[in-house]
Amino acid sequence: MTDDPFADAGIDTLAVRAGQVRTHEGEHGEPIFTTSSYVFNSAEEAAARFTGEQPGNVYSRYTNPTVRMFQDRIAALEGGEAAVATSSGMAAILSTCMALLKAGDHVICSRSVFGTTTALFTRYMQKFGVETTFVNPTDYSEWEAAFKDNTQLLFLETPSNPLCDVVDIPRLADMAHSRDCLLVVDNCFCTPALQKPLELGADIVVHSATKYLDGQGRCVGGVVVGPAEPLNDVLIFLRTAGPTMSPFNAWVFLKGLETLRLRMDAHSANALQIAEWLDAQDAIERVFYAGLPAHPGHDLAVKQQRGFGGVLSFRVKGDKAAAWRFIDATQIMSLTANLGDAKTTIVHPGTTTHGRLSDEDKAQAGITDNLIRVAVGLEDPKDLIADLQRGIDAL
Numbered sequence: 408m409t410d411d412p413f414a415d416a417g418i419d420t421l422a423v424r425a426g427q428v429r430t431h432e433g434e435h436g437e438p439i440f441t442t443s444s445y446v447f448n449s450a451e452e453a454a455a456r457f458t459g460e461q462p463g464n465v466y467s468r469y470t471n472p473t474v475r476m477f478q479d480r481i482a483a484l485e486g487g488e489a490a491v492a493t494s495s496g497m498a499a500i501l502s503t504c505m506a507l508l509k510a511g512d513h514v515i516c517s518r519s520v521f522g523t524t525t526a527l528f529t530r531y532m533q534k535f536g537v538e539t540t541f542v543n544p545t546d547y548s549e550w551e552a553a554f555k556d557n558t559q560l561l562f563l564e565t566p567s568n569p570l571c572d573v574v575d576i577p578r579l580a581d582m583a584h585s586r587d588c589l590l591v592v593d594n595c596f597c598t599p600a601l602q603k604p605l606e607l608g609a610d611i612v613v614h615s616a617t618k619y620l621d622g623q624g625r626c627v628g629g630v631v632v633g634p635a636e637p638l639n640d641v642l643i644f645l646r647t648a649g650p651t652m653s654p655f656n657a658w659v660f661l662k663g664l665e666t667l668r669l670r671m672d673a674h675s676a677n678a679l680q681i682a683e684w685l686d687a688q689d690a691i692e693r694v695f696y697a698g699l700p701a702h703p704g705h706d707l708a709v710k711q712q713r714g715f716g717g718v719l720s721f722r723v724k725g726d727k728a729a730a731w732r733f734i735d736a737t738q739i740m741s742l743t744a745n746l747g748d749a750k751t752t753i754v755h756p757g758t759t760t761h762g763r764l765s766d767e768d769k770a771q772a773g774i775t776d777n778l779i780r781v782a783v784g785l786e787d788p789k790d791l792i793a794d795l796q797r798g799i800d801a802l
């Protein structure tokens with residue numbers, strides 16, 4: 408029996424309790440520390456805080472008690488030593504790259520990642536001398552063949568956006584580690600409620616907290632989770648460059664985490680019901696959801712995930728105009744690019760989230776003109792199915 412009551416605590420306990428530090432006021436809920444800087448008791452103490460000899464707050468660009476509570480809670484949930492919260496999911500990915508990479512390094516990245524992640528590697532990391540090779544995430548021979556002497560980092564999302572490719576995390580972790588490389592996993596779609604990449608061998612987890620960690624579409628934020636050492640480099644980048652999470656947003660994410668597992672189970676149950684219904688419709692060419700036994704990633708998802716998540720996509724029989732007619736006919740779902748919200752969202756990836764990809768990259772990533780993505784929310788599935796029927800009727 409250890410003194411730490413959370414040492415063996417379950418995910419639901421950690422989601423509600425981990426990271427909270429109560430002040431002398433005895434507040435029950437987590438307070439929002441709206442302060443940009445902190446006061447020292449003496450010049451000597453100020454100097455010691457600035458050099459890091461004495462732990463404690465200096466300035467909210469890099470530490471804030473509310474943000475720290477969120478960091479400690481998500482670190483506990485992901486099973487990581489440390490976490491650094493950022494102003495957005497993209498800032499989490501950028502901060503990870505800035506901390507871990509230098510000019511002359513090489514990255515291998517899954518082709519099926521969020522479009523802006525692709526743009527970060529191709530437009531900006533390349534400009535500063537980091538080269539990236541994109542590979543089919545489920546073709547492991549492509550990953551193998553892409554290694555170079557200067558490869559430092561492998562980056563992937565699983566399940567991927569929008570086609571729900573499931574990528575074998577332990578297999579890629581072994582591949583990365585045998586060549587002294589780090590594996591970074593964007594765990595946005597599953598969250599630690601459904602998948603724990605660090606336990607599966609990954610080195611770093613990144614999140615767009617904007618999605619399921621919030622869960623109600625209120626705030627933009629991100630977080631990097633992993634071992635203390637590279638995370639300290641991420642924190643130093645934040646201190647230097649400033650893509651910091653605000654204390655208010657950290658508080659919203661803390662509240663979001665409290666219901667994370669309950670929500671993820673409900674999103675997964677609703678999405679499965681809808682995927683099965685879509686799969687049975689003549690007007691639908693193909694459904695992409697790892698919860699369907701016919702999905703190529705189904706068996707792997709059963710092995711490495713606790714549930715299948717809330718995002719699915721499908722191709723209608725028809726062209727872009729048909730996909731747009733389908734989307735425009737829905738009345739309950741929100742036509743918006745965000746996901747991970749209690750409100751179901753519907754979007755045409757080819758002209759929105761992945762619109763910046765070249766036609767060739769879209770074709771390679773399977774983003775066809777007739778593809779639609781739905782991020783299933785927490786409404787009654789029968790009402791969502793009625794809404795999708797409106798879409799089918801408009802084809």
Ligand SMILES: Cc1ncc(COP(=O)(O)O)c(C=O)c1O
Nearest residue numbers: 495496497521593595615617628
């Ligand atoms: C899988 C994934 N990673 C990262 C991001 C970027 O996150 P943010 O919008 O919070 O910058 C997104 C955004 O949609 C995403 O879907």
